[in-house]
Amino acid sequence: MQEVLAHPQKGSGEGIGLYRNGYRSHGLDFWGLKPGSEVVHFFNQMASLPWTEFSVLELGAGTGKNIMEFVRRDVKRAIAVEIDSLAMATLLDVTVKLEESGLLPEGRIALVKDDALSFLKHNREQFDIVVCYGLLHVFKEESVLHQVIDAIRQIVLKSGYLIMQSLTDKYPAPDIQPELKGVIMNPERIKTLFGPENWSLLHWDETDIVHSHAGSEENHRHGSVRAIFKHCSASK
Numbered sequence: 241m242q243e244v245l246a247h248p249q250k251g252s253g254e255g256i257g258l259y260r261n262g263y264r265s266h267g268l269d270f271w272g273l274k275p276g277s278e279v280v281h282f283f284n285q286m287a288s289l290p291w292t293e294f295s296v297l298e299l300g301a302g303t304g305k306n307i308m309e310f311v312r313r314d315v316k317r318a319i320a321v322e323i324d325s326l327a328m329a330t331l332l333d334v335t336v337k338l339e340e341s342g343l344l345p346e347g348r349i350a351l352v353k354d355d356a357l358s359f360l361k362h363n364r365e366q367f368d369i370v371v372c373y374g375l376l377h378v379f380k381e382e383s384v385l386h387q388v389i390d391a392i393r394q395i396v397l398k399s400g401y402l403i404m405q406s407l408t409d410k411y412p413a414p415d416i417q418p419e420l421k422g423v424i425m426n427p428e429r430i431k432t433l434f435g436p437e438n439w440s441l442l443h444w445d446e447t448d449i450v451h452s453h454a455g456s457e458e459n460h461r462h463g464s465v466r467a468i469f470k471h472c473s474a475s476k
């Protein structure tokens with residue numbers, strides 16, 4: 241074990257969360273500190289929400305660029321679920337630094353290193369806001385994707401919000417990201433699964449993502465869907 245810890249570069253591959261290489265090479269810089277555009281849109285549109293009364297869950301939280309924005313707004317409770325150990329270690333390190341510098345009250349954020357579906361199966365709590373940013377395209381089996389989405393539908397409180405982004409199957413996976421082969425998510429699926437019954441669609445954006453990743457100069461294109469839904473029916 242000590243031998244392994246002494247040689248962290250020996251790890252390889254994208255890991256079960258698909259993004260391990262990025263975390264290994266770039267840490268916090270891989271996704272950066274700015275929240276996703278749909279999260280920014282939510283804050284702009286909902287500026288007057290009573291944040292301190294809200295509980296927020298992010299599934300597939302990465303290194304925390306979204307959940308930390310909610311924490312900054314003093315939400316009552318924040319939980320970050322992330323499967324990748326390196327991403328979670330980075331998020332834990334950030335949390336420790338903020339707590340030690342007195343910028344974040346201890347216990348404000350809970351960090352859960354777990355598979356989202358496993359977490360959802362055991363979780364009994366409902367949340368005012370669920371963030372699912374960049375996660376759903378990771379699930380390439382119909383049955384698993386459906387289980388995850390079904391579970392998400394159950395944990396958003398009545399009048400609560402789901403903020404999501406997912407890559408879609410619009411383009412083939414770029415050569416530099418073979419791990420994205422086999423994505424089954426598409427916009428119609430999202431619209432069907434979160435509406436129209438019991439969910440109102442507050443915002444929808446299907447703009448492609450054209451970008452390069454840290455460590456690669458090459459620009460590539462992804463189909464993407466970003467959406468904000470509000471849960472309109474009683475969920476208990």
Ligand SMILES: C[S@@+](CC[C@H](N)C(=O)[O-])C[C@H]1O[C@@H](n2cnc3c(N)ncnc32)[C@H](O)[C@@H]1O
Nearest residue numbers: 257271300301302322323324355356373374378
């Ligand atoms: C595209 S990244 C987005 C990270 C973060 N939400 C953000 O917007 O910066 C997707 C994240 O989901 C995590 N992930 C993948 N599969 C997961 C699973 N089954 N359960 C929990 N997290 C998962 C990955 O490790 C990765 O950190």
